[in-house]
Amino acid sequence: MPDTRIAIVYHSGYGHTRRQAEAVTSGVDRVAGAESLLLTVEQAPHRWDELAAADAIVFGTPTYVAGASAAFKAFQEASSNAVMSTGYGWQGKLAAGFTNSGSRSGDKLATLIQLSLFAAQHGMHWVSLGLPPANHSSTGSEDDLNRLGFWLGAGAQSNVDEEPDLAPPESDLLTAEHLGRRVAETTLAFVRGRLAAIEPVADRPRGGEFSIRMETK
Numbered sequence: 280m281p282d283t284r285i286a287i288v289y290h291s292g293y294g295h296t297r298r299q300a301e302a303v304t305s306g307v308d309r310v311a312g313a314e315s316l317l318l319t320v321e322q323a324p325h326r327w328d329e330l331a332a333a334d335a336i337v338f339g340t341p342t343y344v345a346g347a348s349a350a351f352k353a354f355q356e357a358s359s360n361a362v363m364s365t366g367y368g369w370q371g372k373l374a375a376g377f378t379n380s381g382s383r384s385g386d387k388l389a390t391l392i393q394l395s396l397f398a399a400q401h402g403m404h405w406v407s408l409g410l411p412p413a414n415h416s417s418t419g420s421e422d423d424l425n426r427l428g429f430w431l432g433a434g435a436q437s438n439v440d441e442e443p444d445l446a447p448p449e450s451d452l453l454t455a456e457h458l459g460r461r462v463a464e465t466t467l468a469f470v471r472g473r474l475a476a477i478e479p480v481a482d483r484p485r486g487g488e489f490s491i492r493m494e495t496k
């Protein structure tokens with residue numbers, strides 16, 4: 280049994296963002312105690328129970344016309360009925376995001392902001408990329424991790440005349456893998472910390488079944 284399960288929900292029209300999603304998944308699976316669940320936005324609406332059981336959800340979409348793709352937006356809207364309206368089941372989960380587009384900028388930041396607002400509307404805790412920006416000096420290169428210089432999530436860039444076996448480049452896939460590993464490690468710390476904060480009823484002076492141990496200096 281893994282200690283934590285992390286879902287990755289993504290859309291990819293032509294396969295490039297799928298490569299990024301697979302890299303996030305492999306980053307999650309590199310962390311002992313963590314297990315990934317990779318779902319497309321087409322599959323996710325049939326798997327709400329499995330998403331409810333995950334401790335974290337990583338959202339991924341191509342940037343189409345300066346925002347998430349219409350297919351990803353449809354998943355967002357479906358979650359409003361299926362998750363928000365039925366009791367905010369994703370509240371307290373961790374979240375992160377990634378996006379891929381044709382241009383180096385391509386307005387990907389707008390998409391990452393959109394994903395983080397989506398997580399906030401669900402009451403989730405956002406995990407940032409956690410890498411310094413790179414490829415911004417005379418010694419930088421396209422091979423650097425985080426070559427596109429994002430903080431909010433993982434960015435990738437795919438030349439529009441290249442198939443997914445060539446684009447996005449390895450540096451962007453390694454950046455996505457880093458995000459997956461970071462989300463898994465952060466989620467494990469969060470889940471284990473939450474468990475450690477819960478005392479069994481026998482240790483409680485009064486009240487219900489569990490108490491949260493509040494320690495003050």
Ligand SMILES: Cc1cc2nc3c(=O)[nH]c(=O)nc-3n(C[C@H](O)[C@H](O)[C@H](O)COP(=O)(O)O)c2cc1C
Nearest residue numbers: 291292293294295296341343344345380381382385
């Ligand atoms: C409808 C549409 C809109 C797009 N808009 C943008 C854009 O705003 N910025 C950008 O850099 N690339 C844009 N692109 C290019 C895609 O982001 C790029 O080809 C990406 O790799 C596609 O990912 P996918 O193969 O996972 O669908 C657009 C592509 C399409 C089809």
